[in-house]
Amino acid sequence: MIWLPVLGLILGVGIGFAVNVTIPVAYSSYLSIAILAALDTVFGGIRASMEKTFDGAVFLSGFFFNTLVAALLAYIGVQLGVDLYLAAVVAFGVRLFQNIAVIRRIAFNRMHTRRTRAPEGGHLPPADSR
Amino acid sequence: MQKRGFLWSLTGISTVVGFMLTVQISSRPQGASAPISSYVDLRTEIQAQMQENRILTDEIAKQRAQLVQFEAAQGRQSDLLKALQQDKQNVDREAGLTPVSGPGITITIQFDPNLPYYDKTAGLFDEIADQEIGLIVNQLFANGATAIAINGQRLVTTSSIRLVSSLGGPASLQVNTVPIVPPYVINAVGDVDRMMAVLTLNNVQAELATMQEDCIITPHRDQKGVTVPGYVGRLPGTWAKEVSGS
Numbered sequence: 001m002i003w004l005p006v007l008g009l010i011l012g013v014g015i016g017f018a019v020n021v022t023i024p025v026a027y028s029s030y031l032s033i034a035i036l037a038a039l040d041t042v043f044g045g046i047r048a049s050m051e052k053t054f055d056g057a058v059f060l061s062g063f064f065f066n067t068l069v070a071a072l073l074a075y076i077g078v079q080l081g082v083d084l085y086l087a088a089v090v091a092f093g094v095r096l097f098q099n100i101a102v103i104r105r106i107a108f109n110r111m112h113t114r115r116t117r118a119p120e121g122g123h124l125p126p127a128d129s130r
Numbered sequence: 131m132q133k134r135g136f137l138w139s140l141t142g143i144s145t146v147v148g149f150m151l152t153v154q155i156s157s158r159p160q161g162a163s164a165p166i167s168s169y170v171d172l173r174t175e176i177q178a179q180m181q182e183n184r185i186l187t188d189e190i191a192k193q194r195a196q197l198v199q200f201e202a203a204q205g206r207q208s209d210l211l212k213a214l215q216q217d218k219q220n221v222d223r224e225a226g227l228t229p230v231s232g233p234g235i236t237i238t239i240q241f242d243p244n245l246p247y248y249d250k251t252a253g254l255f256d257e258i259a260d261q262e263i264g265l266i267v268n269q270l271f272a273n274g275a276t277a278i279a280i281n282g283q284r285l286v287t288t289s290s291i292r293l294v295s296s297l298g299g300p301a302s303l304q305v306n307t308v309p310i311v312p313p314y315v316i317n318a319v320g321d322v323d324r325m326m327a328v329l330t331l332n333n334v335q336a337e338l339a340t341m342q343e344d345c346i347i348t349p350h351r352d353q354k355g356v357t358v359p360g361y362v363g364r365l366p367g368t369w370a371k372e373v374s375g376s
Contacts (some may be wrong), residue, residue, distance in 0.1 A: 008141035012148020022157045031154045038147045049136045056135045063143050123370065 022097050030071040035068035036062060040092040043099040050106045066092075226361045228287040230277045232319045234356035235326060235349050237266065240313035242344035255341040259303050262291040262315060266334060267291070273328040274321025277358040283311040284361040306363045317356050322349050 023031060041063040048054040070088045077084025132260060196217065203209035222228050241255075256261060263329050267278055278285045283305040294309075295301035302309045318325060329335070329347055338345040 002135050003151035005140040008144035009148040012150075013152050014147045014148075015145070016152020016156070018158065021153050023153060025157065028154065029155050030156070031150060033152050035147065035154060038143070039151060039376075041141055042147060045136065045143070045221040046141060049140075056139050057137050058135070061287045063146075 027083065030074050033070040033074045033085050033092075034067045035118045036089065036096070037066040040099070041066050042095050043096055043103065047099045047102050047106075050103060132277045145186075167336070174232040222360075226277065226284050229357060230319055231354055233322050233353065234275075234319040234352050234358075235316065235317040235322055235347060236356060237261070237317075237318070238313050238346045239338060239343055241341060245339050245342045245344060247342065251340045252342050255338065256301060257293075258302070260291050262338070263303070263316070264291045266316065268319045269322070269328045269332060269334075270316075270325050275322035276317040277319045279317045280305045280356045281315055283308055283310065283363075284359055284360055286361045288366055289361075293310050293327045306361070308363070317358050318357050322351055325340075331370070356361050 041059070044062065045054065045059045047061070070092065073088050074085035077087075166318070199213045199216070200210070202212045219228070223230070239255075263280065267280070270278060283289075285305075289306050290304070292307075293301045294304050301315070302311075304310070326347065326349055335345040335347065343347045
């Protein structure tokens with residue numbers, strides 16, 4: 001089951017190569033920001049899942065909303081002549097690294113807990129031998 | 131149940147992210163790190179490279195032919211001597227030491243008092259004859275001329291066209307350090323059409339006419355049209371000798 005997201009990613013890449021869709025270079029920067037927002041949402045979702053606070057509706061809506069708003073922000077920035085996309089890059093970048101850090105810590109905590117539990121259980125003498 | 135929902139959501143989102151990534155990578159222009167300044171620059175560069183390639187190819191063909199000649203003459207003194215003499219003749223011809231003839235043009239420049247008089251430019255030719263003739267010669271060499279002589283003085287790579295004057299006295303034009311006098315006759319062997327075209331394009335006759343200099347350009351399209359003599363002056367190695375044992 002844990003491999004399903006990886007399979008999904010491979011499937012998405014496969015579809016991308018199969019349909020061979022390209023966008024104009026002018027819009028390439030918007031898609032870059034949208035991808036950053038999408039990655040932020042994905043890592044946020046993984047973190048929420050590990051913290052047992054995952055909500056499917058929040059996750060899905062966050063993904064699409066953040067992606068669109070990020071692209072929109074970049075577009076508005078271009079129209080105004082202000083590099084607004086930098087704000088999105090910084091915001092999503094910081095959140096991305098925070099989420100990755102939290103995921104890493106949770107993963108280490110779980111590994112540590114398993115290690116500390118395993119030897120205790122392993123050295124316990126069988127009940128009938130006591 | 132919550133974990134299952136999360137996994138399926140994540141799978142769907144991963145698929146979308148994968149698709150977006152692929153589209154982004156596919157849409158990025160290839161080789162953007164080395165931008166081409168302009169199409170014209172690229173075209174000029176290609177033309178220059180092709181020209182260089184052509185010259186080098188010709189050079190390789192010549193060298194190969196010479197190599198074959200030397201190899202064929204290997205072991206036979208008389209043949210080897212003949213091959214070396216042939217090689218010397220080729221070098222002499224390339225260096226402009228032998229007379230050549232062929233289709234070409236003759237340009238005669240001489241003072242003509244019947245031409246219209248302009249205050250600013252009349253008589254100016256006597257002061258800039260070296261520049262004017264140098265310009266004409268350069269234009270001819272750049273447009274199909276293979277051998278040029280001015281008043282019988284063959285132009286080679288070390289030739290000079292200079293206007294030498296004494297203090298307050300009349301100036302004298304020297305070609306290969308040999309003084310020459312008007313009328314100046316330029317004989318050029320080469321592509322007649324191209325040479326005529328460049329002279330017309332640059333208004334050589336009209337420009338000289340403003341200085342009261344008559345410029346007569348005569349094309350000779352037949353095989354024995356123009357004869358250009360060989361260079362007879364001193365060669366660069368006349369005085370300078372290689373230092374032995376260095």
